[in-house]
Amino acid sequence: MFIFSPLDQFDMKLFMGFASPMDFMSNLNMTTFTMYTMLVYLVMYYMFKLSLNNKKMMGSQWFLSMEATFHTMLNMVKGQMGGTAYGTYVPFIYTLFIFILIANLMGMMPYSFALSACLVFMMSLSIMIWMGVTILGLVKHGFVFFSLFVPGGTPLPLVPVLVLIELLSYTARAVSLGLRLSANTLAGHLLLNILSSLMFTFMSISYLTFGMGMLPLFGVFAMVGLEWVMGMIQAYVFSILTSSYIKDAVYLH
C-alpha cells in the first residue's frame, strides 16, 4: 500500500543538474522552481507584449485590462504613500504584484507547482524588501530614521519600552511579509489536497457514498474558489504592505 503525503506537491524535482568540483556551481541546478519561475516570467512578458495589439494606435480590450491593473496599483500606491515620491516606487510595487498574482494563479492549475508556497523564496523576497527599505530610510534620513520607533505624543518615561517594542515590531516585518504569503498558500494547497483525496476515497467506495458525497463535494469546490480569491488577495496584501513600509522609510511619520 503506497501512502502519498499531501506534501509531495511541494517537492522540488531536479531536471538538470550541474556537477562541478566547485561548491557554488551546484546551485545552478534546473529544478521545478526554476521552471515555474521562467514560466511566470514568460507569461508576464507575453501578457504585456501581446496586449499591445501590434503597437496600433487603438488599444485592444486586452490592453485596456492591462492598463486597468496598472491604474489599480498606481492608485493604491498613491493612496498609501501620497506626497511627491510615490511615482518612483510604482513600477517596483506593480512588478511584485503581477509576479505574485501570476505565480499564485499558475499554482492553482491542477498538478501545478505553487511558487508562493516556497517558504525560503518568499522569506528571501521579504527580507530583501525589508533590508532595501531600511537602507533607503537610513540613506535618506540618517540617524533621524530612528525617530520612526518613537510614536508621536509618547510620554517620556514610556519611550525606552516603546522603542524596544517598535524595534521588535519593525524587525518582525522582514519575516511576517513573506511568511504570511507562503503560509497562506501552503496551508490552502495542503487543505485542498487533503480534502479532495478524502472526497475521492469516499466517493469511490460505492454508489451510495458517491451520491452522499455530492454535497460535501460542493464544499470542496467552494474551498477551491476561496483559494483562488486568497491567491489574488495575498498578492494585493503583499504589495500594499510593501508600499506602506516604503512610505514609512521615505516620509517617516
Added chain:
Amino acid sequence: MVNVTRYAVPILKPYWTFFAGAGITYYLIGKAANASMNSDEFINDPRHPRFNRGEKVIDIKALP
C-alpha cells in the same frame, strides 16, 4: 526575432538599496543553506554536491 526596446526608465538610481538588500540576503541565505546542508542530518544525503567531487560517506557516530 525578439524586438526589445530599451527605455530610459531609472532603475539603479531609485532602487540601488533593494539591489544591496538582495545581495546581503543572497549572502545570508546562502550561508544558512550551506550550514543546513553540512549539518549532521543532511551531510550523508545522496543529493549532497560533495559526492560529485568523489567524497565518501562520513560516519557521524565515529566523530569525536
